[in-house]
Amino acid sequence: MKLTSFLKSVAVSISVFCASVGWTQTTLPIRIGAATSADHAPVFAAMEKGFFAKHGLDAKVIMYQSGVDMINGMLGGAQEVSVMGSIPFMVGAGKGQPLVLIGSNHGDPVRPYYVAAMSVVGRAGAGLKEGDLKSLAGKKIGLVRGAAGEGYMLGLLAGAGLKVTDVTLVNLPPANQVTALRQGDIDAMAAWEPWATTAAMRVSGAFRLISGKDQPDACKSCFDPGILLSTRADVANKAEVLKRFIVAYADAQQWVRQNYDAAAEINMRWIPGVELDVMKVAIRRSAYDMRLSKLTVQGFNQNTIPLLVNDKRLEKAYDAATVVDPQFTKHAEKTAPQFFSDLPQIPANAAF
Numbered sequence: 001m002k003l004t005s006f007l008k009s010v011a012v013s014i015s016v017f018c019a020s021v022g023w024t025q026t027t028l029p030i031r032i033g034a035a036t037s038a039d040h041a042p043v044f045a046a047m048e049k050g051f052f053a054k055h056g057l058d059a060k061v062i063m064y065q066s067g068v069d070m071i072n073g074m075l076g077g078a079q080e081v082s083v084m085g086s087i088p089f090m091v092g093a094g095k096g097q098p099l100v101l102i103g104s105n106h107g108d109p110v111r112p113y114y115v116a117a118m119s120v121v122g123r124a125g126a127g128l129k130e131g132d133l134k135s136l137a138g139k140k141i142g143l144v145r146g147a148a149g150e151g152y153m154l155g156l157l158a159g160a161g162l163k164v165t166d167v168t169l170v171n172l173p174p175a176n177q178v179t180a181l182r183q184g185d186i187d188a189m190a191a192w193e194p195w196a197t198t199a200a201m202r203v204s205g206a207f208r209l210i211s212g213k214d215q216p217d218a219c220k221s222c223f224d225p226g227i228l229l230s231t232r233a234d235v236a237n238k239a240e241v242l243k244r245f246i247v248a249y250a251d252a253q254q255w256v257r258q259n260y261d262a263a264a265e266i267n268m269r270w271i272p273g274v275e276l277d278v279m280k281v282a283i284r285r286s287a288y289d290m291r292l293s294k295l296t297v298q299g300f301n302q303n304t305i306p307l308l309v310n311d312k313r314l315e316k317a318y319d320a321a322t323v324v325d326p327q328f329t330k331h332a333e334k335t336a337p338q339f340f341s342d343l344p345q346i347p348a349n350a351a352f
Contacts, residue, residue, distance in 0.1 A: 031079035038193035046252035055248035085148035106286035107225030112299035115212030119196035124205025126187035133160035139187035155222035194282035223299035
């Protein structure tokens with residue numbers, strides 16, 4: 001009888017210990033879509049530092065060239081979660097695709113505008129002036145159509161009183177934008193990291209005309225957080241997988257916030273064609289905060305969606321609240337508050 005009691009006590013102790021370090025009895029598989037973006041650092045860190053495994057997941061990362069490709073893969077059943085920009089998501093959801101935003105890869109839950117990871121980089125000799133958006137008139141601008149760069153540029157142009165027809169938008173992959181800028185084939189580029197920093201540091205005479213991190217108020221009509229995306233079917237049928245993913249991701253985001261240089265070194269193994277000094281700058285230009293708030297929905301409703309309607313990317317507006325599900329981030333904040341202890345508190349009237 002005493003032995004039985006002892007064994008039960010040991011079993012309980014082991015169970016409590018396993019729970020405290022994130023071990024689970026059953027490891028669940030998950031597939032995650034990502035891209036060669038510096039702000040996807042939490043994905044790569046979670047893989048190499050073992051955060052997914054720590055929280056009971058057998059994770060596989062599938063690399064894509066763009067957010068549009070990523071959505072197509074996810075809708076085809078290739079992965080449960082996509083880490084990407086919000087523009088392709090908002091367009092797809094508005095067209096009836098069964099997509100659900102479950103968290104932010106990077107963002108700011110205390111403001112309804114955010115584009116920290118984006119920059120417009122201009123070349124020397126193109127007649128551009130730092131901070132002067134009107135100087136973009138008549139210029140050729142490289143960006144990825146249908147992705148974050150286009151959304152940022154549209155918002156900036158509107159804020160400066162310019163029309164899309166006042167510039168020439170050139171559809172180019174991010175790495176090709178750097179080459180085109182160097183060769184003088186384009187005058188400026190609107191890109192995410194690490195490509196904006198690559199251009200600013202490696203193209204002779206290039207400079208940041210404007211950036212979401214350095215001039216956050218320059219485009220208060222811009223709202224394009226990096227997002228964690230899933231589907232309605234997986235939210236309904238794989239809730240436990242997504243809960244574990246969000247907690248693991250919160251763990252990884254905090255590690256990145258506290259270890260930028262080490263995270264940059266990990267990024268180097270996932271993102272080809274970028275040098276370490278560039279990556280160490282690029283990785284710091286995003287706010288790695290997954291939390292969602294009422295301001296997230298407000299940002300989409302007041303800024304992103306009207307911009308897409310005006311650009312005829314969407315036929316009509318819709319309520320972003322119908323495609324934003326905060327249950328998973330709320331679960332993480334409640335069960336693992338330590339992973340958010342270094343972040344600013346969300347105002348009570350903005351919290352879900």
